[in-house]
Amino acid sequence: MKLATIGVGNAGSKLIDRMLEFEQETGRDLCRHVLVINTARTDLAKPDHVPEDRRVLIGDTHQKAKGHGVGGDGEVGAEVAKNDIDEIRRVFDDVEIHEVDAILVAAGLGGGTGSGAGPVVIDELQKMYDEPVYGLGVLPGEYEGGRPALNAARSLQSFVTKVDNFIAFDNDAWRSRGQTVEEGYEEMNRELATRIVTLLAAGEVDDSDVGENAMDSSDIMRTLDTGGVSSIGYASTDLDKPEGLLSKYKKKEDDEINSMDAAKIKGLVRRAVNSRLTIPCEVSSADRALIIFAGPSSMISRKGIESAREWLEQEADTVEVLAGDDPREDSDTLAAVVLLSNVTETPRIKEIQNQAVDAQNKIKELDAVREEEIASLITDDDNELDPIV
Numbered sequence: 001m002k003l004a005t006i007g008v009g010n011a012g013s014k015l016i017d018r019m020l021e022f023e024q025e026t027g028r029d030l031c032r033h034v035l036v037i038n039t040a041r042t043d044l045a046k047p048d049h050v051p052e053d054r055r056v057l058i059g060d061t062h063q064k065a066k067g068h069g070v071g072g073d074g075e076v077g078a079e080v081a082k083n084d085i086d087e088i089r090r091v092f093d094d095v096e097i098h099e100v101d102a103i104l105v106a107a108g109l110g111g112g113t114g115s116g117a118g119p120v121v122i123d124e125l126q127k128m129y130d131e132p133v134y135g136l137g138v139l140p141g142e143y144e145g146g147r148p149a150l151n152a153a154r155s156l157q158s159f160v161t162k163v164d165n166f167i168a169f170d171n172d173a174w175r176s177r178g179q180t181v182e183e184g185y186e187e188m189n190r191e192l193a194t195r196i197v198t199l200l201a202a203g204e205v206d207d208s209d210v211g212e213n214a215m216d217s218s219d220i221m222r223t224l225d226t227g228g229v230s231s232i233g234y235a236s237t238d239l240d241k242p243e244g245l246l247s248k249y250k251k252k253e254d255d256e257i258n259s260m261d262a263a264k265i266k267g268l269v270r271r272a273v274n275s276r277l278t279i280p281c282e283v284s285s286a287d288r289a290l291i292i293f294a295g296p297s298s299m300i301s302r303k304g305i306e307s308a309r310e311w312l313e314q315e316a317d318t319v320e321v322l323a324g325d326d327p328r329e330d331s332d333t334l335a336a337v338v339l340l341s342n343v344t345e346t347p348r349i350k351e352i353q354n355q356a357v358d359a360q361n362k363i364k365e366l367d368a369v370r371e372e373e374i375a376s377l378i379t380d381d382d383n384e385l386d387p388i389v
Ligand SMILES: Nc1nc2c(ncn2[C@@H]2O[C@H](COP(=O)(O)OP(=O)(O)OP(=O)(O)O)[C@@H](O)[C@H]2O)c(=O)[nH]1
Pocket: 008, 009, 010, 011, 012, 014, 039, 040, 069, 070, 071, 072, 073, 108, 109, 110, 111, 112, 113, 114, 115, 138, 139, 140, 141, 144, 148, 171, 185, 186, 188, 189
């Protein structure tokens, strides 16, 4: 697949940057266009791989942003993006849309810029182009508190209704102990970039000298066509290890290879689905699913692909499972990436919604107390001040 990628806010921009890094490291060519949009000048300086002229500062003349971010206020984030929509549209105009299959917008939903400006950017993209627009959204951890949860719950509604598919990443599920928050983010961003690029870069090659099992970008788009929220699973095996697939492959006869590979390949997919998904979910609640094997094509037998597909069909309880390969002849790993599209049972989303409702109620209570205090101040008998007008 060929993508135009847009990062909105700090987390969104860092994610796009990691995607660029991973594709460069692995010789892929997924992100044909890249853009990062932010309200904070300092955050715009962070990416290592995004060209300078593809970084856009919005809201620098806005009273509440002034180039320093929107301080976690999603409404200000949306307002700033709406005010600067002409500027945003101008940079979109540079995108040669016929060169790409789809557009991916990444954002952290807990902050003000990603949660607020993200949906405004998506609205504009949907107006301008016919290509599908996918969302890649990071959900805040519970420990971050009520405000990020409220941003995320509100923004998630906007994202899911506006995008063609929303791929979710749950910071809570990926948090590990013994790391600073920044170290944790670095690792999470790499993990997510590995998954998203391995998935979407399949079928990127135009030449038709690819094998019969090769996954086509239209298969990926068809799987994402469900709308809703999606999750990604991933597992890989190192082909250099003595006990890895390659050494066994060298030792066995052809027939044996296929049956052995089939079991191994199915095992890899099982590991991808049963290990940490980008957002934990009930696998059987998926509407459609897709498996991509990325690695040397000699390692990926048709029999293996078929047995993995059949296994996932049962797990996901749907007949809509596609499977194919993304030949990477120079790769020393074999990776399986699994897309579970439109998963409806995602406990973390329920939790965020509950946390958001609590936060909203608290804000309302505080507002009521504040109003009462102001009213009592004004009607205070001892208050001898005259009103201005
Ligand atoms: N996985 C991951 N999550 C991040 C990272 N940075 C921030 N987050 C998450 O994303 C949310 C939004 O943070 P930012 O992206 O910094 O905020 P922003 O969208 O730029 O908005 P403002 O700072 O309010 O202008 C946070 O609440 C975290 O949950 C990151 O590098 N990786």
